Amino acid sequence: MAVTIKDVAKLANVSPSTVSRVISKSPRISEATKKIVYDAMDELKYKPNAIARNLANASTKTLGLIIPNQDENLFKNPFFIQAMRGISIYAQKKNYKIMFNYGASPEDELNFVHEFVNSKWVDGIILLTAYENDMCIDYLNRESFPFVVVGRPYNIHDIMWVDNDNFQATYNLVNNLIQRGCQDIAFIGGPQKYIFSKDRLEGYKRSLELRNLNLRDKLVIEAKDFTEQDGYNAMAQICSIKVPHAVVTTDDLLGFGVLNYVREHQLNVKVTGFNNIPLSEYQIPSLTSVDIKAEDLGYNAAKLLIKHLEGIDNPVNHYIVGTELIERESTK
Amino acid sequence: MAVTIKDVAKLANVSPSTVSRVISKSPRISEATKKIVYDAMDELKYKPNAIARNLANASTKTLGLIIPNQDENLFKNPFFIQAMRGISIYAQKKNYKIMFNYGASPEDELNFVHEFVNSKWVDGIILLTAYENDMCIDYLNRESFPFVVVGRPYNIHDIMWVDNDNFQATYNLVNNLIQRGCQDIAFIGGPQKYIFSKDRLEGYKRSLELRNLNLRDKLVIEAKDFTEQDGYNAMAQICSIKVPHAVVTTDDLLGFGVLNYVREHQLNVKVTGFNNIPLSEYQIPSLTSVDIKAEDLGYNAAKLLIKHLEGIDNPVNHYIVGTELIERESTK
DNA sequence: CTGAAAGCGCTTACAG
DNA sequence: CTGAAAGCGCTTACAG
Numbered sequence: 001m002a003v004t005i006k007d008v009a010k011l012a013n014v015s016p017s018t019v020s021r022v023i024s025k026s027p028r029i030s031e032a033t034k035k036i037v038y039d040a041m042d043e044l045k046y047k048p049n050a051i052a053r054n055l056a057n058a059s060t061k062t063l064g065l066i067i068p069n070q071d072e073n074l075f076k077n078p079f080f081i082q083a084m085r086g087i088s089i090y091a092q093k094k095n096y097k098i099m100f101n102y103g104a105s106p107e108d109e110l111n112f113v114h115e116f117v118n119s120k121w122v123d124g125i126i127l128l129t130a131y132e133n134d135m136c137i138d139y140l141n142r143e144s145f146p147f148v149v150v151g152r153p154y155n156i157h158d159i160m161w162v163d164n165d166n167f168q169a170t171y172n173l174v175n176n177l178i179q180r181g182c183q184d185i186a187f188i189g190g191p192q193k194y195i196f197s198k199d200r201l202e203g204y205k206r207s208l209e210l211r212n213l214n215l216r217d218k219l220v221i222e223a224k225d226f227t228e229q230d231g232y233n234a235m236a237q238i239c240s241i242k243v244p245h246a247v248v249t250t251d252d253l254l255g256f257g258v259l260n261y262v263r264e265h266q267l268n269v270k271v272t273g274f275n276n277i278p279l280s281e282y283q284i285p286s287l288t289s290v291d292i293k294a295e296d297l298g299y300n301a302a303k304l305l306i307k308h309l310e311g312i313d314n315p316v317n318h319y320i321v322g323t324e325l326i327e328r329e330s331t332k
Numbered sequence: 333m334a335v336t337i338k339d340v341a342k343l344a345n346v347s348p349s350t351v352s353r354v355i356s357k358s359p360r361i362s363e364a365t366k367k368i369v370y371d372a373m374d375e376l377k378y379k380p381n382a383i384a385r386n387l388a389n390a391s392t393k394t395l396g397l398i399i400p401n402q403d404e405n406l407f408k409n410p411f412f413i414q415a416m417r418g419i420s421i422y423a424q425k426k427n428y429k430i431m432f433n434y435g436a437s438p439e440d441e442l443n444f445v446h447e448f449v450n451s452k453w454v455d456g457i458i459l460l461t462a463y464e465n466d467m468c469i470d471y472l473n474r475e476s477f478p479f480v481v482v483g484r485p486y487n488i489h490d491i492m493w494v495d496n497d498n499f500q501a502t503y504n505l506v507n508n509l510i511q512r513g514c515q516d517i518a519f520i521g522g523p524q525k526y527i528f529s530k531d532r533l534e535g536y537k538r539s540l541e542l543r544n545l546n547l548r549d550k551l552v553i554e555a556k557d558f559t560e561q562d563g564y565n566a567m568a569q570i571c572s573i574k575v576p577h578a579v580v581t582t583d584d585l586l587g588f589g590v591l592n593y594v595r596e597h598q599l600n601v602k603v604t605g606f607n608n609i610p611l612s613e614y615q616i617p618s619l620t621s622v623d624i625k626a627e628d629l630g631y632n633a634a635k636l637l638i639k640h641l642e643g644i645d646n647p648v649n650h651y652i653v654g655t656e657l658i659e660r661e662s663t664k
Numbered sequence: 665c666t667g668a669a670a671g672c673g674c675t676t677a678c679a680g
Numbered sequence: 681c682t683g684a685a686a687g688c689g690c691t692t693a694c695a696g
Contacts, residue, residue, distance in 0.1 A: 002452075004689055015667045020691060028665055047450035051386045052689035055672050060383065062431075069417070076610045081413045085401070088434045097453065099394075099431050102420045118379035120334075120673095121429065278408045282614050336673055347683045352675055360681055384673035387688050452689095 003044045012040035064122035065100040066109050068129045077277050079294045086298025094306050110135045117145050124305045132193050148305040150297050162300045162319040164292050166196045169323045170203030182245035186219040188234040189250045190226055200250045231257025246270035252277045255287050270331040285329030296321045335376045344372035396454035397432040398441050400461045409609050411626045418630025426638050442467045449477050456637045464525050480637040482629050494632045494651040496624050498528045501655040502535030514577035518551040520566040521582045522558055532582045563589020578602035584609045587619050602663040617661030628653045
């Protein structure tokens with residue numbers, strides 16, 4: 001049988017209450033008893049039972065993590081594991097634990113959220129994606145259960161979130177290309193149901209507008225999916241109208257497809273990706289990309305949530321993580 | 333205040349004991365009361381408090397996962413996230429939860445194991461690597477705490493583990509190369525402190541021996557690290573003695589280095605990697621590699637451990653996951 | 665500064 | 681088949 005607070009109390013000749021107070025570092029305990037209790041704990045190799053504490057405290061010091069299951073992309077794009085590491089690092093600092101679940105579908109994800117909340121397993125939840133009309137967000141809001149979203153959600157009222165400034169990222173990127181002499185700059189974005197798709201497109205548009213460059217709708221394409229094939233097809237479509245000086249994509253896989261097209265047709269076009277996945281470095285030519293600092297996103301998501309749980313509420317309920325442009329051969 | 337078992341009991345006009353028995357599907361409960369209780373639960377939207385159950389049951393139905401923190405490799409090699417997914421899938425089936433922690437160092441990992449065990453947070457632990465003289469394994473063994481290791485540990489006595497058959501993987505691979513006419517086959521392995529390094533080397537040697545092909549020690553190199561640079565250097569060293577027909581490496585990154593050398597020097601050499609990371613497909617030429625089925629490894633690790641926890645002990649305490657040779661251009 | 669007692673929300677051996 | 685009671689290992693308001 002494991003040693004409990006009672007055993008320690010007996011050995012130290014104090015009450016269990018006192019032992020408990022020593023453990024939780026209650027201030028009003030004399031140094032003398034403190035020492036006696038610590039000695040007894042050492043002697044018995046006493047370790048508090050976390051589960052019992054949880055029950056008495058109505059808190060688990062545990063965060064729940066929902067990982068959307070996106071098949072292949074999950075493996076090629078280290079976003080999730082990087083974010084998890086960031087989350088883990090901050091959580092460890094604050095002595096929080098992390099539980100996770102893969103959701104095979106949005107319905108699945110909702111189920112896990114329900115379970116986390118209902119069973120009282122976790123004190124707060126981290127969502128690693130935000131959908132349009134996100135059921136998890138709706139539910140958590142209704143229950144007033146603490147949570148944070150990685151990726152700016154649609155309705156940000158009273159929701160904690162962390163994200164990059166996607167608008168600024170493409171805005172700066174396009175400015176950069178213009179300064180290097182590009183005039184016709186095409187754009188291959190992702191589905192507009194993702195808010196980051198919209199933001200990235202806006203950044204692109206704004207940069208062109210401010211510089212009085214023509215925005216040609218024909219050179220702006222919304223890919224159905226973030227795949228090489230879609231990137232390739234989009235580039236073919238663009239080139240059928242006009243071969244641009246540069247093409248900005250909002251995902252590395254799209255960028256890979258564009259590179260394939262460029263290589264096959266021996267074109268001279270600058271290409272950029274987004275996310276800076278490890279594969280980018282290995283393309284021929286290596287692909288210039290925007291690093292979104294996934295680990296920082298995770299770290300700050302955990303920070304925002306834990307501070308909230310500890311009652312230290314930030315003046316702002318979100319955090320913006322800067323991106324970094326990684327320039328490689330594809331924009332040389 | 334959340335609704336508890338008492339509220340349900342009151343509404344259903346039974347005792348809390350009865351409600352509890354309904355929840356845990358105790359067999360000796362009449363259908364009639366069962367229905368009344370279920371109705372009451374529905375009406376009150378009652379959800380069992382997992383923490384209270386844990387305490388009363390002295391079990392959490394939770395698995396602890398230790399993820400070694402291997403920096404860059406963690407992102408380029410999706411092994412861990414794939415294994416985690418496999419673990420998660422099986423665990424979900426059996427209604428187990430998963431907690432994880434990154435360890436920044438072996439010491440760190442040991443601390444997390446201590447914490448998992450002492451605090452009674454988890455019922456069992458999954459180790460995602462095995463070191464020589466592994467402190468975690470020693471400790472868990474001493475404490476007789478249930479655990480499973482992904483990767484065959486050194487002292488397999490009474491330890492549960494899952495792994496590939498690394499011997500067979502290289503054995504078959506080398507046979508394959510021989511049958512395709514390769515005579516001089518070089519080998520670039522990893523540090524011998526990893527048991528899989530030894531096994532892979534043995535498989536290579538055995539294949540050559542059985543076919544009466546000379547084993548030239550000069551063509552066998554132990555890389556210090558699994559990096560491209562080490563692969564490149566090893567290949568340079570090999571070629572200074574003799575340009576082989578093929579070179580077998582035990583890690584894709586080593587293979588990438590070899591490919592770089594081969595490309596630069598315009599050699600005609602077949603090259604193979606190991607692990608089949610996504611980058612392999614994108615090499616020029618694409619790299620033939622051994623897929624180790626990381627998701628299966630995770631799945632079966634969870635299975636072995638959970639079966640053990642549920643008292644269904646397997647006749648064997650380990651499980652071998654088959655590998656798959658993914659042939660690509662580099663061995664054409 | 666410290667203790668006795670009640671409580672957190674479940675489970676289960678015992679008794680009927 | 682069901683209930684009363686004790687227990688899981690902590691915490692904390694109350695009293696001193």
